Amino acid sequence: MKKKIFALVMISVMTLGMFGGCSSEEETAEEEEIVEQTLTVSDPDYYTRFKGKDISINVYNWGEYISTGADEGTLDVNTEFEKLTGIKVNYTNFATNEELYAKLKGGGASYDIVIPSDYMISKMIKEKLIQKLDFDNIPNFSYIMDNFRNMEYDPENEYSVPYTWGTVGIIYDETVVDINEEDIDWDLLWNEEYADQILMFDNPRDAFAIAEILLGYSLNTENPDELAAAAEKLKKQKKVVQGYVMDEIFDKMGAGDALIAPYYAGDALTIMEENDSLNFVVPKSGTNLFVDAMCIPKSSKQKEAAEMYINFMCEPDIAYANIDYICYSTPHSAAFDMLDDEVKNDPISYPDEELIANRTTVFVNLSDEANKTMQDLWTEMKSADDETTNKWLVPVFLIACLATIIIVLIRRHIKSKKDIF
Amino acid sequence: MKQLKVLSVPYLVWMVIFILVPIIMVAFFAFTNEDGSFTIKHISDVGQYANIFVHSIWLALIATVICLVLAYPIAFIISRMEKHRQGTMMMIVMLPMWMNFLLRTYAWMTLLGNNGIINHLLGMVGLGPYKLINTSGAVVLGMVYNYLPFMILPLYSVMAKIDKSVIEASRDLGCNSVNVLFRVIVPLSLPGITSGITMVFVPAISTFIISRMLGGGSNLLIGDLIEMQFLGNSYNPHLGAAISLVLMVIILVIMTVMNQFSPDDQVLI
Known part of the structure; x- marks a missing residue:
């Protein structure tokens, strides 16, 4: 999700403007004087507990997923936290849920805060990679909207505090794609008329979800037959797909190199700022709703300081600064109230209740078996071009290896005999 | 001599910790299950990806050959220049x-894109647009572009050592240009060719970011x-380790x- 693996590259290649505010703020900021955002916290005493103790926490977050103060007048969240609490923040980025999982599972790294998505949270709960939070230390949890508590991935809401949410939809060039917004469905991504102009998610979970919606299956299906049918569907898409990408969607769509792509609402809004001809729509047959939430890994050595950080992230001013910067949707009631009306009423960021209730599904973790099936099908789909699955290849290779070794040995033998003379 | 051997200790320690131990760990992972018990399941699973192996070897091979063809003449030309110009050329x-x-690879994405600079220029003279990116050709191009210096460098350093008088002598003895090349220069530069091929082929066959981007x-x-x-x-490090081992x-x-x-x-391995 999000601006992932190539965020670093993109920063160097593109201008700052790309990541500017997604609301109308940018234009107004030029006309009016820049309003410096100030920070007031609800309970300053709470934050001074660790002052002078010289401790630090390791925060592991998605790329471009926090307010850095890059836009004038906005808050640099991590610096503010350090100033307020005296706790040093070591901030690093990951690119995919799977990368985060691999890091935690591998056990080499010690993080105090991680921000995985829904299905990954339930997987991590199951595998005991994250620990229960002490909500007494997170009084600001009260700001989290009711409908984002006790989500399916964390039914008792013991492990996570929601940070952002959003939907997956289709971003397309409306000047070329001549279809009514209401009529757009996921099959647009299979439309041969736009062959070679379509991008697709390079991530099995998201890609399978799209095929599953089209086939009318659940997004969380574990049925091998349904997964196989979804893979078959994806295979059919292959000939019209220009490329399987994740973050490149950002610049390919922005530059007009492709016309249609699935994308996350928040990022889509940021591209649409850059390119007027683009439009974003949540297809009529439904979509995936994702929630990214803050968690504390089991390996954390600074649990209380980490909870302080989570609480800080839920301070209204901070939550607002973050959401204003990253353009995703917020589950934080006070931050939502602070947004411009234009953003609040934006159907892309905040779709109406009916859509959320009836047409979106949240991922839950699949069984290991289903994950494995999906991964195998995905690899098979991706390498399907050379369909001639050569069963004889492996034996031939082994024989060739053996032959080589024998030839080399014979050659050496002959040589060594020659050397005698 | 004994004292000199002591000097190699730092590297030996380095080699054991960062080369030998990791290779043993890869092998260990490849032959074990999640619970640590011995299995050859992962190794035999690698067989189902045979076509990916063939595809990778094929692309890496093409890239290596192109690199060699491009690099060989230029390395020779540079090695025959005056000394001070050689430095500039190598730079x-x-x-x-x-x-x-x-x-650098990212730059190729914008060059080769459907609305990229190349298609744009072709469009000006009424050609295209061609599908340049997201093809095997683009991957090979990326490999050649990124690894070409690794081919030129060893070739150049070997060729710079070929004495001019050797070539002159072969001329005196009646070699024509073709013979000079194939009977004198190529044999003398063989070590450079083999190490150049190694330095291009090995990273090319195991690259993932070039194929991802292009x-x-x-x-x-x-x-x-x-x-x-x-x-x-x-997340299956055991299968991953098995694939690496086979590779x-x-x-x-x-x-x-x-x-x-x-x-x-001058055998390399």
């Missing part, structure tokens, strides 16, 4: 490498496959074959 060859590898994700290479096992949807064996075999062509005293 120009190395110049792209001062820039970050990712950034291949559009539908040109899976072994590198992508391994990466998927460690950072992909299914290592393949490279070893290919290198052994190649070494049969080089003079015996």
